[in-house]
Amino acid sequence: MSSLRESYKQEGYVLLKNFLDKELITAIHREGRQIFAYQIQRTLGETVDIDDLPSFEQAMYRFFAADFTAFANTGKQVQHMVSLHRLGTDSRITDTLKELGLDYPVIGVRPAMMFNSRHLAKRDDYWRLGAHQDWRTGQGSLDSVVVWFPLVPAGADLGALQILPRSHRAGLYDSTSVDYIGTIPDELLTDDWQQLEFEVGDVLFFSAFLVHRSGVNSTESVRWSVQLRYNNLLETTFIERGYPLAYIYKPQAELITPDFPAVSQMNEIFN
Template sequence: MTSDMPEYLPLKVANALLPDAPALRAQMEQDGYLFLRGLLPPDVLHAVREDVTGVLQAIGWIRGGPDRLAAQAQVLPCREGEPRYFEAIDRIQRLESFHSLAHEPALLQLMTLLLGEGAFPHPLGVMRLVFPDNPEVTTPPHQDFRNNQGTPRLTAAWMPLADCPLDSGPLAILPGSHRSGVLPLSFHLGPGNRQAVLPEELATARWATADFCAGDVLLFPALTVHRALPNRHPSRMRLSVDFRYQPAGEPLTEQCLQPHFARQSWDEIYRGWRSPDLQYYWHKRHYTVVPWDASLHALPEEHWDQALREDMIYERLRQRRFRNREQPRDEG
């Protein structure tokens, strides 16, 4: 990989610390993230990508045939929360391979080193379907704590389902930002419709990122500020997943035990699975359910007027870009 990253810091690679639990924890405490190269077998990620692109081809989002695994978009981009988005996400949430990925032995072993015995993944797994040339809804700077609540030790694992160089929009981290506490919110068009309001020392800090390969994993706790880079690839979607891992015995909210967006029951999701081994596995784990605090996720009323204006502008921009891409080029 030869990407030039003048504006970004490189992510520190933590593989040399394995399997030293105190060293891994110290590195996480210092930087607010751990970056592991080649932690997962690429063939496992490839199998999930095959299933996900099968869904996207079936609903017409991407080209079929030999181009399917490249996930080359052929429809107007959509964003989280739109009906077309749920047409894809609801099907992906029923994929056994998607949910099984959170239980890969290498991931579970790493989380045990980091969070202690009994650490387990939340059943709420998140699939990211990021269209190219759709910058207004790129995931903004934010912390996971307000979205999940419970323990601030909740640790996310982010991984692309294929190689993800800078121009495909990988994740970026603000090193050390986990020490800044819970930050205020403002509106954003991207996932969750919220972004963190950064204090000056973070707003002027340099982000850290990398060219990701299939099998690389980025870990960070719930207070670390992170964002996605825009997907600037001319045609390919960025497909990635994130799972969150819970230390045993610590608090979580009920929504973290539900499917993402809670549009289907677990019984509906499990219908057709080949194995019952991972079904309702969290019933055997130790945790404390605490109430959801709506005030931690609230936006000021005036932000919703801004939301309406930004949504109208975004709709015009994405329609215009899509029309321009569809126009045949003059070959003369």
């Protein structure tokens, strides 16, 4: 057994420094901001400089307040960036998953880019998640792995992840439901939280059973991050349970925009 796998199995996580190229992470972050900029222009009539991060994020807050539906839809489009999905199949990640013990890694759910700030949430638990385990929402293989990394330097002040080392060995904790997230009551946990610190390019691999929570973002900045999840198709109980998939994707039956599109609009596209 490699030392990396041994440490991972014992502690429930490994934090790999300088794992991904900073240029790659910076490009994905910039592309996500550009998508928001298109809708900021439409909604607010503002042309924003996506490379002036503090100014851009203030514009994001105004966009959120002005048109929440468009903001939420824009956030969903960011999740479908080709570059983000390409990253999810990067050989550096899949090779590390195999080294950690996933003999046949598969993507558990589509990649997610997250942008956490109290200014971008209607409820406290939407930007600062309490103690939870990701396996409860995925219900995949017992050796499911979550890959998490910030797109900006992230420490305690920006609310980087806090973890309970070795908590994965206790199995699935009882929890109370908050929408799709199950929050674990404090009385069930020890107080041995470890605050993680990240530079751009650092990547955290952790068991889907590891108890973790968001730190408190005490700044005026957004905590930009990416989360990837993987299952192991060769894990015995996953096979025996018939490869369950907890995430349900389905289209909306009704037209979102009534009486759309007009023939004239189609002609503009294809002429």
